[in-house]
Amino acid sequence: MADEWLKTACILCSVNCGIEVKVEDRHITRVRGDRASAASHGYACEKAQRLDFYQNGRDRLTAPLRRRADGTFEEIDWETAIREVAAGFARVRDTWGGASIFYYGGGGQGNHLVGSYGASTRRALQMVYSSNALAQEKTGEFWVEHVMFGTGVRGSFEQAEMAVFVGKNPWQSHGFQRARPILRDMAADPKRALVVIDPRRTETAEMADYHLRVRPGTDAFCLAAILGVLVQEDLVNHDFIHERAENSTDLFAALTEVPVAEYCTRAGLSEDLVREVTRRIARASSVSLYEDLGIEQAPHSTLNSYLEKLIFAVTGNLGKPGAMNAGTTLTGLFSGSLSSATSPVGGHRIIGGMIPANVIPDEILTDHPKRFRAMLVEAENPAHSVADSARMRQALRSLEFLVVIDVALSETAREAHYVLPSCSQYEKWEATFFGSPFTTETEFANTFTLRAPILEPLAGTMPEGEIHRRLVRALGAMTDDDVAPLHAAAAQGREVFATELGRVLSERSQLGAVLTVLLYETLGPTLGAGAENAASVWGIAHEFARRYPESVRRAGIRGQDGELGEALFEAILKNRSGVVVSVDPFVETWRRIHKGRINLTIPELLPELRSLRDERPSAQPDFPFVLSAGQRRSSTANTIIRDPKWRPKDPQGALWMNPEDASQLGVKSGGRVRVITKRGSAETMVEITDSMLPGHVSLPNGTGLWYPDREGQEFQNGVAPNDLTTTEDRDWFAGTPFHKHVRARIEAIAS
Numbered sequence: 046m047a048d049e050w051l052k053t054a055c056i057l058c059s060v061n062c063g064i065e066v067k068v069e070d071r072h073i074t075r076v077r078g079d080r081a082s083a084a085s086h087g088y089a090c091e092k093a094q095r096l097d098f099y100q101n102g103r104d105r106l107t108a109p110l111r112r113r114a115d116g117t118f119e120e121i122d123w124e125t126a127i128r129e130v131a132a133g134f135a136r137v138r139d140t141w142g143g144a145s146i147f148y149y150g151g152g153g154q155g156n157h158l159v160g161s162y163g164a165s166t167r168r169a170l171q172m173v174y175s176s177n178a179l180a181q182e183k184t185g186e187f188w189v190e191h192v193m194f195g196t197g198v199r200g201s202f203e204q205a206e207m208a209v210f211v212g213k214n215p216w217q218s219h220g221f222q223r224a225r226p227i228l229r230d231m232a233a234d235p236k237r238a239l240v241v242i243d244p245r246r247t248e249t250a251e252m253a254d255y256h257l258r259v260r261p262g263t264d265a266f267c268l269a270a271i272l273g274v275l276v277q278e279d280l281v282n283h284d285f286i287h288e289r290a291e292n293s294t295d296l297f298a299a300l301t302e303v304p305v306a307e308y309c310t311r312a313g314l315s316e317d318l319v320r321e322v323t324r325r326i327a328r329a330s331s332v333s334l335y336e337d338l339g340i341e342q343a344p345h346s347t348l349n350s351y352l353e354k355l356i357f358a359v360t361g362n363l364g365k366p367g368a369m370n371a372g373t374t375l376t377g378l379f380s381g382s383l384s385s386a387t388s389p390v391g392g393h394r395i396i397g398g399m400i401p402a403n404v405i406p407d408e409i410l411t412d413h414p415k416r417f418r419a420m421l422v423e424a425e426n427p428a429h430s431v432a433d434s435a436r437m438r439q440a441l442r443s444l445e446f447l448v449v450i451d452v453a454l455s456e457t458a459r460e461a462h463y464v465l466p467s468c469s470q471y472e473k474w475e476a477t478f479f480g481s482p483f484t485t486e487t488e489f490a491n492t493f494t495l496r497a498p499i500l501e502p503l504a505g506t507m508p509e510g511e512i513h514r515r516l517v518r519a520l521g522a523m524t525d526d527d528v529a530p531l532h533a534a535a536a537q538g539r540e541v542f543a544t545e546l547g548r549v550l551s552e553r554s555q556l557g558a559v560l561t562v563l564l565y566e567t568l569g570p571t572l573g574a575g576a577e578n579a580a581s582v583w584g585i586a587h588e589f590a591r592r593y594p595e596s597v598r599r600a601g602i603r604g605q606d607g608e609l610g611e612a613l614f615e616a617i618l619k620n621r622s623g624v625v626v627s628v629d630p631f632v633e634t635w636r637r638i639h640k641g642r643i644n645l646t647i648p649e650l651l652p653e654l655r656s657l658r659d660e661r662p663s664a665q666p667d668f669p670f671v672l673s674a675g676q677r678r679s680s681t682a683n684t685i686i687r688d689p690k691w692r693p694k695d696p697q698g699a700l701w702m703n704p705e706d707a708s709q710l711g712v713k714s715g716g717r718v719r720v721i722t723k724r725g726s727a728e729t730m731v732e733i734t735d736s737m738l739p740g741h742v743s744l745p746n747g748t749g750l751w752y753p754d755r756e757g758q759e760f761q762n763g764v765a766p767n768d769l770t771t772t773e774d775r776d777w778f779a780g781t782p783f784h785k786h787v788r789a790r791i792e793a794i795a796s
């Protein structure tokens with residue numbers, strides 16, 4: 046085993062690079078990019094080298110925990126845990142209704158099969174409301190994309206003549222395959238151009254041809270100014286708009302009125318530079334854009350997303366090589382459609398099925414009869430990641446029943462009545478539904494990688510599929526009678542199984558609600574030893590093939606009707622380096638865009654666009670700094686690695702500060718300061734860097750977690766960013782938190 050390279054994927058960011066690892070004594074000892082990977086073709090960044098800190102975290106759980114009356118935990122056996130958890134949720138459902146039980150989870154950046162099985166438990170309990178970490182960043186963008194295009198669109202950075210990154214530093218946060226080589230190629234080619242809109246001089250900004258270094262929080266002014274120049278200098282693509290878009294009148298009227306010079310000043314930008322960048326965008330044969338948390342977690346979040354998308358929509362950069370395109374998506378199979386649904390207490394907009402994370406405490410800490418009274422949290426850590434951690438903890442503590450499924454004793458798990466330990470992402474069959482698309486000169490391809498375990502489950506842990514199967518059984522939503530004919534059919538092959546499944550579901554329609562665990566229990570055992578957790582992928586492959594048959598066939602998968610889904614599943618099951626699951630010529634984008642035309646005007650957001658004119662910077666003498674809370678650095682990824690030693694260079698996560706500010710405060714690099722916001726304060730070390738603008742400071746994400754030392758003594762390592770944020774600072778439309786724009790005061794601490 047120690048000499049063998051095992052194929053898997055990195056789980057530290059959404060692109061899930063294919064990797065090969067060596068394992069010795071349950072440790073991941075060596076990591077390299079998997080050259081055969083269908084998605085990443087051998088690329089992996091240095092962060093993957095540190096995955097063993099995740100796999101062998103000292104705080105991993107090895108038995109279910111139950112809270113005692115005195116507040117401490119005791120270990121219990123699985124049978125007791127499942128019985129009591131199912132009974133606890135059933136009690137809340139039967140007393141207050143399933144809508145009173147709230148689900149937060151569905152997986153992180155590499156473990157989406159969790160969500161597929163969790164769906165069965167949710168339906169068995171008649172749960173209605175849910176959310177997850179995406180509601181802290183992308184819901185505004187999802188909504189804008191649906192209203193403008195009816196589908197999600199992505200850039201083709203490999204081929205783009207011009208790339209524009211808005212509040213995004215792909216050098217560190219990636220977001221598309223092989224980001225660093227693509228950025229290097231682009232920077233080295235004088236015919237191509239790289240634009241970064243960001244207050245910070247990021248690694249990507251240092252490579253860029255143009256860096257529009259906006260003042261923190263003024264992205265909407267910068268984006269509106271670019272659009273103003275496009276319209277006022279008549280640089281928009283009229284032929285494209287005539288052929289492919291509609292509803293331009295009100296939008297163009299608003300953009301004609303944009304005072305470009307004033308908005309550039311407001312954003313701290315040279316008007317000449319903004320005009321030069323805009324003309325370059327208009328001239329380019331192809332432009333791809335990528336917006337990210339820098340503008341999504343900042344003032345005007347949803348408006349920012351709208352303006353960013355208008356830049357490519359009015360310049361004709363959609364549905365062609367090097368530009369934005371709509372491919373097939375696996376996430377699209379599950380995401381909720383736009384609806385008028387709102388949260389039960391506050392009436393907050395639900396987008397893509399997700400309640401805004403910032404309003405969750407308000408939906409609990411109230412005497413409203415429809416409040417959430419119980420929660421199931423799975424593979425997420427809202428007590429750490431949602432704004433105002435103290436209030437979130439207060440909300441969790443007030444619940445009648447809280448159950449957490451996780452690998453470690455997270456900050457959220459510490460508040461639970463029961464904690465169910467899942468095995469790690471490297472101890473079970475797993476996958477991501479984000480897809481890992483890539484583009485060629487002519488096509489858009491999407492990939493899917495089903496990862497096999499590289500280690501046996503840690504003793505005492507289970508894959509989530511098994512946990513949910515047991516919960517659904519304990520709830521009585523799936524019985525021996527239900528599964529018996531399917532076990533028999535599965536033994537005869539998947540074709541017979543598919544026919545029998547159709548028959549069983551037609552006779553017992555209630556089983557459709559728990560389909561994923563039904564597959565886990567009946568089809569799962571036939572997939573190979575310990576491969577039950579892969580069973581839900583069978584249903585997903587069939588649904589994907591049913592929805593996109595031509596795209597799947599273009600990827601070289603052969604078959605008609607049900608055979609196509611079966612062939613796709615077989616390919617996924619067999620290929621440890623992943624499979625190209627769909628291929629689309631760029632023109633296919635127009636079949637995915639609703640009615641083949643872009644909707645340019647969003648009436649809900651035009652008043653906000655117009656109101657920028659009246660917005661004035663407010664002097665805040667008590668809080669003169671803007672803090673970006675949760676910045677992605679070379680030593681941070683998502684927060685599934687809890688051991689601070691994985692950040693050897695910056696274990697505590699220093700506060701980055703401009704030299705001018707440091708001089709005025711009289712602090713040096715390594716000196717200590719107190720960061721004070723209207724919600725809280727924290728002490729931290731300073732690192733002086735001119736990559737920050739004066740008045741702008743940042744703390745990294747992933748710090749502030751509690752972790753035991755070798756003696757078992759727990760320490761909080763670094764600042765927990767959400768000890769400093771508030772839930773009320775959020776986008777008026779989508780509820781997205783302003784984590785990247787927290788008003789703060791900094792005080793030096795005498796050494």
Ligand code: SF4
Nearest residue numbers: 055057058061062090
């Ligand atoms: S952190 Fe992201 S880019 Fe880096 S190896 Fe992991 S998945 Fe790939």
